[in-house]
Amino acid sequence: MRVLFAGTPEVAVPSLDALRSAGFDIVGVLTRPDAALGRKRVITPSPVAARAQELGIPVIKAAKITAEVSQEIAALAPDIAAIVAYGGLVPAAALTIPQHGWINLHFSLLPAWRGAAPVQHSVMNGDDITGASTFLLESGLDTGPVYGTLTEEIRRTDTSGELLERLSRSGAVLLTQTLAAIDAGEAFGVPQSGDITLAPKITIDDARLDWKQPALAIDRRCRAVTPEPGAWTTWEEKTIKIGALVMRPDVRDLEPGRLQIVGRKVVIGTGSHGLEIAQLQPAGKKMMAAADWARGLPAPESVVFL
CATH class of the missing domain: 3.40.50.170 (Formyl transferase, N-terminal domain)
Structure with a gap:
């Protein structure tokens, strides 16, 4: 054909x-x-x-x-x-x-x-x-x-x-x-059946992470918008892109969005338990290890992502 x-x-x-x-x-x-x-x-x-x-x-x-x-x-x-x-x-x-x-x-x-x-x-x-x-x-x-x-x-x-x-x-x-x-004349279309769900185009707003949500929902959203448009949050009115996240159910009672250094790892609070931020990208820079970024801060545990 x-x-x-x-x-x-x-x-x-x-x-x-x-x-x-x-x-x-x-x-x-x-x-x-x-x-x-x-x-x-x-x-x-x-x-x-x-x-x-x-x-x-x-x-x-x-x-x-x-x-x-x-x-x-x-x-x-x-x-x-x-x-x-x-x-x-x-x-x-x-x-x-x-x-x-x-x-x-x-x-x-x-x-x-x-x-x-x-x-x-x-x-x-x-x-x-x-x-x-x-x-x-x-x-x-x-x-x-x-x-x-x-x-x-x-x-x-x-x-x-x-x-x-x-x-x-x-x-x-x-x-x-x-x-x-x-x-070959051997194909036959079958009418669709079952529950219908819709998948509209993902927007930049869809890629913003809400740290008040449960950790699992945040992780799913982050993976869903990777690589495009890329998950993001804000700090001091600047956009920070978020790379890979890792579940940290051992970290509890941490305010949603607040960072904490746990064993040299950067962990952030959510609506349920902690999430380790493996990589992030500050405005105007390349993606980097979150631990490297945090080492350059005078007080990383005072940081709250919004």
Whole structure:
């Protein structure tokens, strides 16, 4: 089949590679426009665009699928479109361009966690199991019939980044198998059933840690927003990013947000028990060991994060 591939971030690259390796004819790639990255704001192509250029595949860069973009897609005459974290809506008019429609690889077990940030919400919610689904894209939000699924255990210390990396690779296999089954006329979509949960885009405000919450909820939130946008708190009206946290149930009766040095480790109070801050990033500096940062303070135990 002639395949249009739509995707933008690094987690979509394994799917592009898998489809190419399986022998599908990738006639074009649709991805988001180049973006300014890093402190120097260097204009950089998306990971999918960069990989497509390496493979010699034509690239369409668009933040939105307009009528003009739809015409570019139609000119490629794809039999099917595979979409993985493209980052934009596919309008109804574009859904009908490929004969076999758009097949979306979504990183959850639908209908759980429909939306832009399924892995982040799964980690934040404390789920034990997540997975990936391939389904036929419709006008509704991740509502189409499902072709295939896989499951993945969420490990105790998983960040969203780590979990997404694993799912991106196993999901690439699932997507390839789904397209192969459709090509062979052996794929049948099954209507979604079960409890529906929503996973809207994670914002900067969502990444702020509330030290009055229980330690487990704070740890889950921190891991859910790592690496992007990154957990944060404030001290002396400046933002401090928080890296890895470690449970310290042995530390009790410490005011939420207040630091304490326990055996050369930096521990912070929460609504339940202590959390050890393994790493943090002060404003304008790089991520560092929290103990190294605390050694530079005249009175670390007077510090209260808000």
